[in-house]
Amino acid sequence: MRKSFLSENPSVLWFIAALGLFTLMVTLLSEATGAGLISTSFVKTLGKTLCLCLIAIAMDVVWGYCGILSLGHFAFFGIGGYAIGMWLMYARTEGIVLESLSGQTIPPTPQEISDAIGNQIFGVVGSSEFPLIWAFADSLVLQLLMVVLVPGLLALVFGWLAFRSRVTGVYLSILTQAMTLALSLYLFQNDSGLRGNNGLSGLQNIPGFESTPQSTIAIVFFLISAAALGAGYVFFAWIVSGKMGSVIKGIRDNEARVRFLGYHVESYKLFVFTITAVISGIAGALYYPQAGIINPGEIAPIASIYLAVWVAIGGRGRLYGAVIGAAFVSLLSSWFTGGGAPDINLGFYTIQWTDWWLVLLGVSFVAVTLLFPKGIGGLFDYLVRKQP
Amino acid sequence: MSMLLEVSGVSVSFDGFRAINNLSINFAPAELRAIIGPNGAGKTTFMDIVTGKTKPDEGHVIWGDKNISLLGMSESQIAREGIGRKFQKPTVFEDQTVRQNLAMALKNPRGPFAVLTHKKTAKNAARIEAIAEEIGLLDSLTRPAEELSHGQKQWLEIGMLLAQDPRLLLVDEPAAGMTVEEREKTTDILRRAAETRAVVVVEHDMEFVRRLNCKVTVLHEGSVLAEGNLDHVTSNQQVIDVYLGRSHA
Numbered sequence: 001m002r003k004s005f006l007s008e009n010p011s012v013l014w015f016i017a018a019l020g021l022f023t024l025m026v027t028l029l030s031e032a033t034g035a036g037l038i039s040t041s042f043v044k045t046l047g048k049t050l051c052l053c054l055i056a057i058a059m060d061v062v063w064g065y066c067g068i069l070s071l072g073h074f075a076f077f078g079i080g081g082y083a084i085g086m087w088l089m090y091a092r093t094e095g096i097v098l099e100s101l102s103g104q105t106i107p108p109t110p111q112e113i114s115d116a117i118g119n120q121i122f123g124v125v126g127s128s129e130f131p132l133i134w135a136f137a138d139s140l141v142l143q144l145l146m147v148v149l150v151p152g153l154l155a156l157v158f159g160w161l162a163f164r165s166r167v168t169g170v171y172l173s174i175l176t177q178a179m180t181l182a183l184s185l186y187l188f189q190n191d192s193g194l195r196g197n198n199g200l201s202g203l204q205n206i207p208g209f210e211s212t213p214q215s216t217i218a219i220v221f222f223l224i225s226a227a228a229l230g231a232g233y234v235f236f237a238w239i240v241s242g243k244m245g246s247v248i249k250g251i252r253d254n255e256a257r258v259r260f261l262g263y264h265v266e267s268y269k270l271f272v273f274t275i276t277a278v279i280s281g282i283a284g285a286l287y288y289p290q291a292g293i294i295n296p297g298e299i300a301p302i303a304s305i306y307l308a309v310w311v312a313i314g315g316r317g318r319l320y321g322a323v324i325g326a327a328f329v330s331l332l333s334s335w336f337t338g339g340g341a342p343d344i345n346l347g348f349y350t351i352q353w354t355d356w357w358l359v360l361l362g363v364s365f366v367a368v369t370l371l372f373p374k375g376i377g378g379l380f381d382y383l384v385r386k387q388p
Numbered sequence: 389m390s391m392l393l394e395v396s397g398v399s400v401s402f403d404g405f406r407a408i409n410n411l412s413i414n415f416a417p418a419e420l421r422a423i424i425g426p427n428g429a430g431k432t433t434f435m436d437i438v439t440g441k442t443k444p445d446e447g448h449v450i451w452g453d454k455n456i457s458l459l460g461m462s463e464s465q466i467a468r469e470g471i472g473r474k475f476q477k478p479t480v481f482e483d484q485t486v487r488q489n490l491a492m493a494l495k496n497p498r499g500p501f502a503v504l505t506h507k508k509t510a511k512n513a514a515r516i517e518a519i520a521e522e523i524g525l526l527d528s529l530t531r532p533a534e535e536l537s538h539g540q541k542q543w544l545e546i547g548m549l550l551a552q553d554p555r556l557l558l559v560d561e562p563a564a565g566m567t568v569e570e571r572e573k574t575t576d577i578l579r580r581a582a583e584t585r586a587v588v589v590v591e592h593d594m595e596f597v598r599r600l601n602c603k604v605t606v607l608h609e610g611s612v613l614a615e616g617n618l619d620h621v622t623s624n625q626q627v628i629d630v631y632l633g634r635s636h637a
Contacts, residue, residue, distance in 0.1 A: 009400050040506075054394065099415070104390070180409055239504070242506065243491060243492065243503050243506040244500075244503050244504045244506070246481070246488045246491065246492045247492060247503055249483070249484065249490060250484070253481055253482065253483070254479050254481065256463075257479045257481075258492075259462075259463040259464050259467070259550070260439060260463055260464075260467050260472070260473045261464075261467060261492060261493050261552065262464050262467035262468040262498050262552065263464055263498050263503075264462070264464045264465075264498065264499075265464065265499050268500050271500045
């Protein structure tokens, strides 16, 4: 069955080949494993970009294929990041605390160790107690489970309530914005248990690999991210092909008709919403160890809107379009806002791209939506169709 | 004879306007029926009630051999019970092929996980081809539905209804916008379908109804005004006054 699925969708093979080639090139040019032409920080940027591509294809499935314009999927991305960040921070702090206490003549009690770790982590918000949500923070396996379960459960409950009431269109978009805003505001509070606006930091240090250089850690995370994107791509391509894809696209184009065909539309929407939320969580869990820090600002409403912009610019309803959009726009964004683009001096006014990039992005979004509704990915259709 | 669908004493109001007023109407397991009536007679609302889109204020809608009530069931449940509906405007999935449209409608398990693990079988392919042949689209199976002509889209939608294998087909103005030959073909499809199931056609066009040559129910102001063969109802003075009188004057 898998064979027939791939042979019916040659674009999946093309994508995997391109991704493999890209991964190989970066590996060969990186500092840790190759010629050293690509700096470690740029390897991290590329690895993060792959994670953004992964959440972008999830967004494309929920919006481009199923027609649910969710403006809250970055909340799931952030939750995935927080879930893995809790373990990273706990385990690393535990290591440091144990080392500093090891010189004492009287061995420290478990309570003393716990207090010392709590003090290290929560001192910044004036506390040393471990909140309840950190109950599993000492277990990598359980926190990895949280990466999947928490976004999945939140999406399941939220989606069930919203779809059951037949909230659709712009109203659903507003609800999802409210969800991510509420989560972000909650996390900004110092007593949220996740260090308020400080967020979780030092996530680039992987416990157990203290002596491994960052260049190696960077390339390992890059490779894992590439594998995750490849697997996610094949998984979503499988979902949207075949009969499931027919039903999902049918819901996008005419929900009522699908209902009268006997399909329980709400179950399908809930399935798509939840599965994409889970993949978004996984993408976040891979992103933040490469970013090194996560704070509540990451899941502000604007982040989820950017996500929709990437997918729209890349081309909705085609998975490679979402990848192109996310990679292109996010890399361009860091180039412009990172001072890479030279300022333009007009004599009477200097265009500083750090300020004007957003204007440029906004204009391109409007232009793409009005002039090229199929986005950059639509160019491929054009090229393919031109061939005899 | 036991009835397939019994609608009795159904009323529904929208903002004080009584769209359906104490309507009672029955359908046998295998019959072809035309429902006619002027605009606002309640034809579409009647279909909305039977298919679960609109909940009536009062009355009963009883279905099938087990006499279950359709009220309180969702649209998709009612569709799975065996009631298919064709909309007035042809609504097929434009960017999917004829085969995909038919495959989606084909009677198979409807749950997300059954659909996700659905495998193409020779049996399903044969059913799709048989239906495509019936509606005259066998040569167009791989074409996207958006490329079809208006009439072909109407047939595709009827084909999707047949693929659902319903016991009752509700068909809203199937002949609208069709050429004379297309109408003839549509009539044939519907009459053949009615040999094994109930087919209810809502229609404005008297010529098309005459060609169907079946029992006719005239709706007016949300209830049944007259019922019988076409000649019988068209000679009814009340029907002439409210409906025919206006269009044939």
